Every structure is written in C-alpha cells, then in structure tokens.
Amino acid sequence: MAEQQTPEQKARAKARAKVARKLEGGVPSLRGTLIKIAFLALADAGALFASMLLIAQHQWLYFSVLLGATLLINWIYLRRGNLPAKYLAPGVILLICFQISIVFFSGFIAFTNYGALHNGSKEDAITSIKLSAIVTDTNAPFLYVSPVEDSNKNLEFLATDTTDAANPIIYLGGTDWAKQPWHQLSAAELANIKMGPSPADGTVIALSIKGFKTLTQDQVIARQAELSSLKVPLGANVDKAGFMALDPSATGVQRTFYDAIYDPKADTFTRQSDGKVFYADESIGFFDAKKGDLHSERISDTGWRVNIGLGNFNRIFGDKSLQKPLLGIFSWTIVFALTSVVSTFVVGLALAFLFNDDRIRGKKVYRSIMILPYAFPAFLSAYVWKGMFNTNAGFINTSILNLHKGHMIPWLTDPTWAKFAILLCNLWLGFPYMFLITTGALQAIPSELTESAMIDGATNWQQFRLIKLPLLLISLAPLLISSFAFNFNNFTVIYLITGGGPSGDPSLRVDAGGTDILISFVYKIAFSTGVGADYGLASAFSVLIFFIVGGISFFSFRRTQFLEDLA
Amino acid sequence: MTTLNELEPTDRVIKQRRMSPLKWARTLGWKHLVGIVVSLYALFPILYILSTSLTKAGSVSSGVLFSDFFLGNYTALFDPAKQHDRPFTRWVINTVVIASINAVASVFISALAAYAFSRMRFIGRRGGLMTLILIQMFPSILGLVAIYGILSEITKYFPPLGLGSLGGLIMIYLGGSLGGGTYLMYGFFNTVPKELDEAAKIDGATHTQIYFKIILRLVAPILAVQALLSFIGTVSDYILPSVVFNKPEQYTLALGLQFFIDQPYSQNWAMFCAGAVITATPVVALFMFLQRFITSGLTGGAVKG
Structure with a gap:
C-alpha cells in the first residue's frame, strides 16, 4: 500500500525534509555570508560597548536584557532557515524598543500621578523637601565672617559675634564635624588671632588666625558659589543642631537649620518650628497631616510618584x-x-x-x-x-x-x-x-x-x-x-x-x-x-x-x- | 528642414482646431478657469512667504506681493558673526543629516519587514500586520511624556542614544515610521508577481539575491516614495526635536526657525520666511522630481491596478 512506508523510507523522507529546510532560501554565497558576518560583528561590537557601560554602572537588569537580545540576534542570523525572523528582526527590535515600549509606558503613566508635583521617587522627594525647608534662625545672632582656608585647602568660617562690642566672641569651624568642629576659641587660640576692621562696615572683627590663610575679597567673589553652599555643622547631628551658612551679602554667617526633619523609622516628617508631624501618604504621594485626606495640610507640595489606579480616569469621567x-x-x-x-x-x-x-x-x-x-x-x-x-x-x-x-x-x-x-x-x-x-x-x-x-x-x-x-x-x-x-x-x-x-x-x-x-x-x-x-x-x-x-x-x-x- | 512629424498634426491639435470658441469655452475653458482659481489658492500662501522673505521691512506692508527685492535676509541667515546666537548653518546640516539617515534607514527596515509579510507565511503574520496598523495610530505626540522618560533613562546608562543625542531622535523616528512604512510597502510588494521569485529560486538564487536584485528593483517607486515621505516628515517635525534637544546647536531647522518668531518683541518675519524658503525648497524639489511615483505610491496599497 502506498501509505505504508518502510522505516527506511521514513528515514529518507525525514532526511530529505531536513535538507530542504536547510536549503530554504538557496545556498548562501560566500560574499553574502561575509557581508552578513560583518554586519553582525558591527552590531555585536555596539552591544559590547553598551554592555561595558552598563556593567561599569552595575545595571544588571538592563545588562541581562541587552545580553539576551544580542544572543537572540546572533542566533537568528547564524542559523539556517527561518527566513521571516531574519527579515523582521531589525524592524521588530526597533518597534519594541522605541514604539511599543512608549505605548506601554504611556499606559503605565496613565495609572500614576506622575507630574510636576510628583516627579520622582520617594527618596528624591524626601531630599527635596528637606533641602527646600532650610530656614535661617532669626533668633540667633548674626556673626561677621572671614572665610579661611586650612593647610589642606579646606574652607572654614572664622566668625565674630559682636553683639557685645566690648567683648567679641570668636568661633571657628569647618564642614567636617569630626575634624574641624565648630567651637568658641579658647584663650590659647585667641592669642593667634589678628583683629581688624571688617571690609564691609569697619566693625572690628577677627580677620585671620595663625595656620590658616584668609581669603581676599577677590577670592571670596570668585568662590562665591562654593562658599554659599558651605554648611558648617553646629553639632554631631546636623539635623538637630543646625549649621552655619553664609549670608547672601557674604559678610556674615547665621545659624540655619532644616525645618523639616525626616524620621526614616516612622516614615514621617516633623516640622521643627511648630512640631507638627506629617505622615507619608502612599495613596496620594504626599507627606500630609492626615493619611488619606486629600485636603489635609501637607508639609510641601513636592510629592513622589505613586500608583493611583483609576484615579486619572475617574477625574476625566x-x-x-x-x-x-x-x-x-x-x-x-x-x-x-x-x-x-x-x-x-x-x-x-x-x-x-x-x-x-x-x-x-x-x-x-x-x-x-x-x-x-x-x-x-x-x-x-x-x-x-x-x-x-x-x-x-x-x-x-x-x-x-x-x-x-x-x-x-x-x-x-x-x-x-x-x-x-x-x-x-x-x-x-x-x-x-x-x-x-x-x-x-x-x-x-x-x-x-x-x-x-x-x-x-x-x-x-x-x-x-x-x-x-x-x-x-x-x-x-x-x-x-x-x-x-x-x-x-x-x-x-x-x-x-x-x-x-x-x-x-x-x-x-x-x-x-x-x-x-x-x-x-x-x-x-x-x-x-x-x-x-x-x-x-x-x-x-x-x-x-x-x-x-x-x-x-x-x-x-x-x-x-x-x-x-x-x- | 521639415520632418514628417512636424507636418502631421497630432490628434489633439486636430480636435482643438475643430472646436468652435463657444464649444471650447463650454468643454475646456471653464476647466481652465477653475484650474487658475485653484492654482491661485494653492500658490498664494507660498508666494506670500517668498515675497515676505524678500522684503526689507519684514512684512508685505504695501499689500502688493513682490514690491521689494531684498536678498539681505538670506545672507544674514548664514552670516558667520550671528552663528553664535543662532547657528543657522548648523541647523541646515543637522536637518539634512537626520532626515537623510532616517529616510534611508526607515526604507531599509520597512522594506525588509514588508517583504517578509508579503512573501512568507509564518505564525503571527496576520496578527503582526494588524499590530503594525494599530500601533501606527498611536501618534508620537501622545507618547511625548513616555518618550522623554525613556530617553532620560537611556541617557543615564548609554548617552549616545539618550536625550540630546542625534541617535536617540533617529531611533524614535525609526520606531515610529516602521508601522506606516511597512504597511504602505506591503500593498505594493503584493503587486509584484510571485512567479518572479519562484523562477529565480529555481535558477538557484538565494533569498537575499532575490530580495536585493529582483524585488527591490521592481518596487523602487515605493522605496522612493517612502524615503521622500520620511524625509519630508523629519524636516517638518518640530515636536520630537523640541523634546530631545536642548542646545541651540543641536536644533533642526523646524525647531530653530521658531527662534525668529517666538520672541514677542523681536519677531523677524522676513528672516523666518527666508529660512522657510531654504527649508522648503529641497523638499518641494524632491517632491516634484518624484511626482510620478507619488500617486502610485500613495494609492499602491489601496488601489489595485
């Protein structure tokens, strides 16, 4: 009977089909193969470059995706047959990376509160809230300052409290509490001080101290940005003690502190000035006084990105x-x-x-x-x-x-x-x-x-x-x-x-x-x-x-x- | 010396000679009238741009087009002294580079995909085509936020394809043009008889030889059209460049030209129009040059015959 095949015939048919599959698309020419290998090599070189960048930054997730994609591309082009994949691969990869991903990412954003007020992660928001709530302590005295540089080129503030003009109090300190703590000068240190009229208004203040180089007026102007971002802590815990920061006129320093202090354990912000506590509200992405209440007081309008489910669609409809x-x-x-x-x-x-x-x-x-x-x-x-x-x-x-x-x-x-x-x-x-x-x-x-x-x-x-x-x-x-x-x-x-x-x-x-x-x-x-x-x-x-x-x-x-x- | 051809009038001339003036007016004359009116409508804004670009005052103030002929706006655009504020020459170069790369690459990729969809049968073919048609209906403007987000993520790890890079912009364009391009070419590829590939296959041609040496040559018109549409699209786009680029020396013409009219107190319409003429001339020239392909290209997928 015609339908019945001997095992030998079956094996032969199988072998023939295998050869036919291999020959799908014809016998490759040498030139074509060389061109193909050249293109693959280029693509692999690009992938290698990108993966080195990713490894250097410890981005293992992106790295493994890249590695997988590169292996897939090589597999598609190096094996025989399966022509559709060879023709579709370049387009499909681009489409996935730069079109479909955009569509899906848009869909994802639609379920979040991403926007100007909710721009980034919670960590970003915490940092930003802390930094935006820096307040000058108006009760603290204004100290005349002479910015000085120690032998290691570290900047420090040499400040003079002239509240009592007859007995000026002199302080010195730098940004590192452990090495250059902010302190009132001892009698021994006072011997190294040279007093003189301040360049701003002529009040008699400490101008220099032995072992330090006082910045000239020109240097102060040139290093304005560096100086105004200088924070000299007033204690081991800068959040509690506050810090000395340069006054905008660059003539003095005054105690400054973070009004909003974050407590990582309780996940709350406490406002120093009135002691009010604000809770991290994960449902709306704000620190507010009452969880889940959109209208309760917030410590800041800076929030973070959270999933709000159908919230946006509810607003539309x-x-x-x-x-x-x-x-x-x-x-x-x-x-x-x-x-x-x-x-x-x-x-x-x-x-x-x-x-x-x-x-x-x-x-x-x-x-x-x-x-x-x-x-x-x-x-x-x-x-x-x-x-x-x-x-x-x-x-x-x-x-x-x-x-x-x-x-x-x-x-x-x-x-x-x-x-x-x-x-x-x-x-x-x-x-x-x-x-x-x-x-x-x-x-x-x-x-x-x-x-x-x-x-x-x-x-x-x-x-x-x-x-x-x-x-x-x-x-x-x-x-x-x-x-x-x-x-x-x-x-x-x-x-x-x-x-x-x-x-x-x-x-x-x-x-x-x-x-x-x-x-x-x-x-x-x-x-x-x-x-x-x-x-x-x-x-x-x-x-x-x-x-x-x-x-x-x-x-x-x-x-x-x-x-x-x-x- | 007179040739036979000149002595024998063509059919058309005979017909027109036989027509009485009244009949001519009734059958053809009114068509000319319509043609002239529509031509005026089509031409007028373009003449207005051309005319404004040639004025010294910055607008066609007298109300008469071409009452002035001042080439200073054109030379001022390329003035080396002004390049620091508004690097017009750079904008021209950027635009040509981006639009050319994009045109060539998008044609290459779309043609590959169209060939696969037209000639091969595989799992997911129909679904793939449907996805392409659907995906191209998601205009890039809807995804601006996502585009910005994805590019700024890429910038962190691989700057050559991130924000402010030429590569990033081209990748976004390519991803977006694939759907429309493949769909446009797919219809056209289908009109090339399959027997041609089969004959070549029997003669021992490889699939790449069939593709590059036979098919691509037969579909050359649609390749030209897709390249042109992609080129025009890139030159005309100002939205994506405005998201991706942030330094004036990276701008394309479309983005840079707004510089002349966006500042409320220093609008310079004449300069803008001169820039517009420079931008549009190559595009229009290409379009006219490839005109005969365009109709067949635009209707290729839809109109069979």
Whole structure:
C-alpha cells in the first residue's frame, strides 16, 4: 500500500525534509555570508560597548536584557532557515524598543500621578523637601565672617559675634564635624588671632588666625558659589543642631537649620518650628497631616510618584467641572476631523474629475501647482496662515478682503471665526493629497466599465454617480479612514495656528480653548507651565484617544472588508 | 528642414482646431478657469512667504506681493558673526543629516519587514500586520511624556542614544515610521508577481539575491516614495526635536526657525520666511522630481491596478 512506508523510507523522507529546510532560501554565497558576518560583528561590537557601560554602572537588569537580545540576534542570523525572523528582526527590535515600549509606558503613566508635583521617587522627594525647608534662625545672632582656608585647602568660617562690642566672641569651624568642629576659641587660640576692621562696615572683627590663610575679597567673589553652599555643622547631628551658612551679602554667617526633619523609622516628617508631624501618604504621594485626606495640610507640595489606579480616569469621567468643556472639545474634534476629510475629499475629487481630461493644455502645470501645498512642510504653512489671519496686520484682512479698521474679521480671536479659519487652512493643506489619490484611483477604473455605460445611454452624471463614485469609495475607503485618524490628532494645525485658543472659561484649572481638539488639550495638560504639568492625566487622555481612534478605524476597516484582504 | 512629424498634426491639435470658441469655452475653458482659481489658492500662501522673505521691512506692508527685492535676509541667515546666537548653518546640516539617515534607514527596515509579510507565511503574520496598523495610530505626540522618560533613562546608562543625542531622535523616528512604512510597502510588494521569485529560486538564487536584485528593483517607486515621505516628515517635525534637544546647536531647522518668531518683541518675519524658503525648497524639489511615483505610491496599497 502506498501509505505504508518502510522505516527506511521514513528515514529518507525525514532526511530529505531536513535538507530542504536547510536549503530554504538557496545556498548562501560566500560574499553574502561575509557581508552578513560583518554586519553582525558591527552590531555585536555596539552591544559590547553598551554592555561595558552598563556593567561599569552595575545595571544588571538592563545588562541581562541587552545580553539576551544580542544572543537572540546572533542566533537568528547564524542559523539556517527561518527566513521571516531574519527579515523582521531589525524592524521588530526597533518597534519594541522605541514604539511599543512608549505605548506601554504611556499606559503605565496613565495609572500614576506622575507630574510636576510628583516627579520622582520617594527618596528624591524626601531630599527635596528637606533641602527646600532650610530656614535661617532669626533668633540667633548674626556673626561677621572671614572665610579661611586650612593647610589642606579646606574652607572654614572664622566668625565674630559682636553683639557685645566690648567683648567679641570668636568661633571657628569647618564642614567636617569630626575634624574641624565648630567651637568658641579658647584663650590659647585667641592669642593667634589678628583683629581688624571688617571690609564691609569697619566693625572690628577677627580677620585671620595663625595656620590658616584668609581669603581676599577677590577670592571670596570668585568662590562665591562654593562658599554659599558651605554648611558648617553646629553639632554631631546636623539635623538637630543646625549649621552655619553664609549670608547672601557674604559678610556674615547665621545659624540655619532644616525645618523639616525626616524620621526614616516612622516614615514621617516633623516640622521643627511648630512640631507638627506629617505622615507619608502612599495613596496620594504626599507627606500630609492626615493619611488619606486629600485636603489635609501637607508639609510641601513636592510629592513622589505613586500608583493611583483609576484615579486619572475617574477625574476625566467624574470631575463635574471638566464635563462641559470636555464635551465641547470632543465634539469639535469629531467635527474638525470629519469636515476636514469631507471638504478635502470633495475638492480633491472634483479637481481629479475635471483634470482627468487629456484635452486640457498645461494639465501638468496645473497639477504641479495644485500639489504644492502638500509638498510644502506643514508646520511652515501653519505659521504662514497664522500670520495671514492676523486681525489687524494680516494679509487676508488688509489686502485680500481690503477691510477697514473697525470692520476687521477677528479670524483667530473669535471662537467661531477661528474654527472657520482652521478648517480653511486645513482644506488648503489637505486637498492636494485627496487630488492625488483620487486621480490615481480614477485612472485605475477600467475604461470598459464607463464605455459600456456610455453605450447603454448613461449620462455623464449617471456614470459618475452610479459607477465611478462607488468604485472610488471602495478603493479609497481605507485612505479616507486613515485621513480621519490623522486629522483626529492633527496637533500641528491647531497648535501652531491658534494654540487651541481663544481661551475658554478662565475659572477652570486647565484652559479649554475655543479650537482645542483633544490632542492639543492633552498637550496643555502635560506641558502647560501655569497650573503644573500633570503627565498622569495627560497619559490617561492619550490612552483614551488611542482607543477611540483605534476603535473607529478598526470598525470602519471591518466594514470596508479591508481586513479580510490582509490574509 | 521639415520632418514628417512636424507636418502631421497630432490628434489633439486636430480636435482643438475643430472646436468652435463657444464649444471650447463650454468643454475646456471653464476647466481652465477653475484650474487658475485653484492654482491661485494653492500658490498664494507660498508666494506670500517668498515675497515676505524678500522684503526689507519684514512684512508685505504695501499689500502688493513682490514690491521689494531684498536678498539681505538670506545672507544674514548664514552670516558667520550671528552663528553664535543662532547657528543657522548648523541647523541646515543637522536637518539634512537626520532626515537623510532616517529616510534611508526607515526604507531599509520597512522594506525588509514588508517583504517578509508579503512573501512568507509564518505564525503571527496576520496578527503582526494588524499590530503594525494599530500601533501606527498611536501618534508620537501622545507618547511625548513616555518618550522623554525613556530617553532620560537611556541617557543615564548609554548617552549616545539618550536625550540630546542625534541617535536617540533617529531611533524614535525609526520606531515610529516602521508601522506606516511597512504597511504602505506591503500593498505594493503584493503587486509584484510571485512567479518572479519562484523562477529565480529555481535558477538557484538565494533569498537575499532575490530580495536585493529582483524585488527591490521592481518596487523602487515605493522605496522612493517612502524615503521622500520620511524625509519630508523629519524636516517638518518640530515636536520630537523640541523634546530631545536642548542646545541651540543641536536644533533642526523646524525647531530653530521658531527662534525668529517666538520672541514677542523681536519677531523677524522676513528672516523666518527666508529660512522657510531654504527649508522648503529641497523638499518641494524632491517632491516634484518624484511626482510620478507619488500617486502610485500613495494609492499602491489601496488601489489595485
């Protein structure tokens, strides 16, 4: 029987299949192999360089990821067969590293409170709170200072307390409590002191001490930055005792202390001035007086990044003050994207039909001129339109429409006119693309179809409406959907022409402008300097936009049966 | 000497000669009228830029385009004495370097992937294509925060690909352009008959030979289009460079040009327009040069035939 194979035949078939697998893609040429090895060597050299940097910084996680990726690449290219992986690897690696990771990272940020107030880790926040709460002790006396340098080039403060002018008290100390402690000079040390008038106001102070070199006025100025960051502790525990720091005028020092002291055991901050305790609140990323209470007092507006779950999404859907402007922005985004696609498509379609006629002389010249707006970098066009739309000095009002003072059209300052101006500009930017693709699609319609329709007595209009347009719509539908998706996020046009303005309700914390589409609104949330950037909220919006656009596209593609063609 | 060709008028001339003026106006004349009006609409902002770049005062004040012809703005842009404040020459070089590398690399990578999707059958092919289409709908502007975060993390450990580096910016561009590029080329690759590869395979060609010597040459138009679109896209982008770069000598033209109009009290529209003309000229020239490929490229995936 034919189906039954002897073990020998089976083995032979197996061997043949093995050879065939090996030969998939042909027998490699020597030149090709050499080129391949050269490229691999380059990639490995780069990986080696990067891994040395990572090892030097003890970044074992990143190092092992890099090592794994490098081994994978070598494996893919050195083994035989498995062609798809060889062709896909460069693109897929880039896509994962610099696109998919960005999408996922955005998704991750959407669930955090990352922003200007919650910028980093808890350790960063603790350091920052401590440093920002440095307070000068106004009850402590002001001491005249002469910055001095010891034999090891360490700076120290030689300070004089002149509260009692007759009996000045003199102190000396440096930054290291163990070696150069801050202390009042003993009688023995006082013998080494040279007194004299202070350069600032002539008060008699200690100017120098034996064994130290006093900085000259010029040196003080030159080392200003170093001196003003100098902290001379007043005790072994600098948090409790405080330290001496230079006064901004660089003539004296005064006791300074950290007002906010962190206690790592209790995970709390204590404010020295009033003894109030602030607890680390992991749910909102602040040190506040009452855990879990958003409105309780905080020691500082500096917080750290924490996971807040659906908090950002709750704000988008639940915040009453956001609802109305958000609804307006959303509907304008849809209107803007739809109108842009429809207007550019209608103009492009009409032009394609008009100029798909070989009898027209200079057809090529018209074509070249008409696609200029598409060839011209869009951000430049947007700037130029902005300039031309200027109410008082713009070329459109003053020269084209020739309007007079008082009758100028407020193109960019009135919400309705601004919307109109944006659409007009976007029509200019977009119709050449539609003209190009419709012309291409029109020429692809077989002439037999229109000829037979003509023989059947169809008028031009009937030919257009019943034959050409449906065919065009079928072939162009995917491009029209992509165009909608593009305009939905057409940040350039909105941001550069109106910046989303004119400004909306000023009582809101975020400005929802008259021409803001979702994406420009998100940009304001993420990068506005006024209210403080809120990356978490912006990312939550980004994720929503991604799903909206992706969803609309997916279902439209499905309707056009485009996805079936992919198989 | 007259040749036969000159004596015999072409079909077109015959048709047009036979047309009465009235009929010409009805069938073709109005099309010319529409063509002229649309051309004016298309041309006018560009003429406005050109005209403004040639004015001494900084704006077309008289209301008449090209009433002035002053080349000083162009020479001032390259003035060596001003390069310290606004290194325009550097911006030009940066832009050309970044846009060229990006155009070549993105075409190379996308074409490889498109070939795999078009010619090979493997697990996850359909899913991969779908992912590409979906992923390209996530515009880079949505991910600005993440881009900044990832790049600043890279800066800590591998500065050549981090913030303020050319490499970092190019990597982000490449990651972003892959989806659209592959999808655009995939449609075009499908129009090349499979029999060609098979014939070559039988003749003993390796897969790389088939790819580089046969397929790539047949799809040259789409490669040109993708390179051009990528080049234009890079030249026109100002958002990503503004995130990645922080020193004026690293800027690209798109970012640098804003220097002339962003300061409220020292706007210089004439200089801006001169810079804009310099930026746009190579892009427009390339576009016009490759015009005949562009239509087929843009519709390649969608319009079969």
